[in-house]
Amino acid sequence: GDVVQDTRGLYTKNVFGGLWGNRPPLIEANQPRTTCSCKCGERNEVSRIVGGDEAGINEFPWMARLSYFKRFYCGGMLINDRYVLTAAHCVKGFMWFMIKVTFGEHNRCNATSRPETRFVLRAIANKFSLTNFDNDIALLRLNERVPISETIKPICLPTNNQNLYVGVKAVASGWGTLTEEGKVSCTLQEVEVPVISNQECRNTKYTASMITDNMLCAGYPKTGQKDSCQGDSGGPLIAERKHDKRYELIGVVSWGNGCARVGYPGVYTRVTNYIDWIRENTQDGCYCTD
Structure with a gap:
């Protein structure tokens, strides 16, 4: 056949x-x-650079x-x-x-x-x-x-599809520009961002209707210090599993307004729904x- x-x-x-x-x-x-x-x-x-954004070699x-x-x-x-x-x-x-x-x-x-x-x-x-x-x-x-x-x-798929991951410190990685209008990085970068609830995300500068239940928001909407950026579209947002310290995929980098802007967290596709x-x-x- x-x-x-x-x-x-x-x-x-x-x-x-x-x-x-x-x-x-x-x-x-x-x-x-x-x-x-x-x-x-x-x-x-x-071994990785302390405080740096560069991932270790083959870390992910x-x-x-x-x-x-x-x-x-x-x-x-x-x-x-x-x-x-x-x-x-x-x-x-x-x-x-x-x-x-x-x-x-x-x-x-x-x-x-x-x-x-x-x-x-x-x-x-x-x-x-x-x-x-x-x-x-x-x-x-x-x-x-x-x-x-x-x-x-x-990467592991999520074990529990009811998990909303609110408050979880998640990690996004990619060769993305990490700064607005920046050059795409040569080396793989990573950034740690906390997951916020969809309710909180709808109360940011995004309008409520923009954030569907199939989305997940992560970042620092109040201070806008870290975010995943353009070149990372389609890349992973991962979280550590408590029971075995391995990582599961919780989000796919989808969209956002600019990079790490106050009031605009990064928006990801919510993998548990799929x-x-x-x-x-x-x-x-x-x-x-x-």
Whole structure:
């Protein structure tokens, strides 16, 4: 059937310079594994600059960098060996087959080791609305599985979909500009921001109708000291799980007004609202179960 050919990449390999060939079918093409022996959400402990915004090398091994026609334009994160989660506004209106996804990177301007790269076979966007950015979440199915290693690991999905995370100190990461109109950073940056309730978020300078239940706000609306910024669209907002100190994905960087402005916290897609949708659409991906 088509599925097997798709999994073997007969068509896609040809597009990206591979060869047509009667290779024997891969066993995994017929029986995709659904569970893998690996750990999700393990942040790599690294020595990092105190008080700095720069992440440690491979500190966030799930980070993916999306480029379009060789230009970096969005972030994303690995959720299993086959799928990347990103924002829908990063795929809407783009020719998804021109999106290249890069893993295991720290310094995107001066790479010492060769990062893993993949292409997108299929982009699955939820019922995304460009008018209010509701449902700003999308899945990218990669042309080949990604080998899970020390430097490339998926982020965990939330364990409890009722959790609102209010008051939780969350971490956003990306190569984003971090300052308004700034240059996109060469090295991966991180910022810690507290999650605020949607009620509080609707009482900021955003109007109440702008913040839907599918959104999550984080930042310092009163002082405006830290925020995630432009180049980080589609990147992760993560929080530490109490019981095992591993990290789960709670938000996808979606939109905001400027960067770290008073009265304008960052707005993220609320991942807990999409767990069923994510699982339904990633059944041929292998999730870490350790």
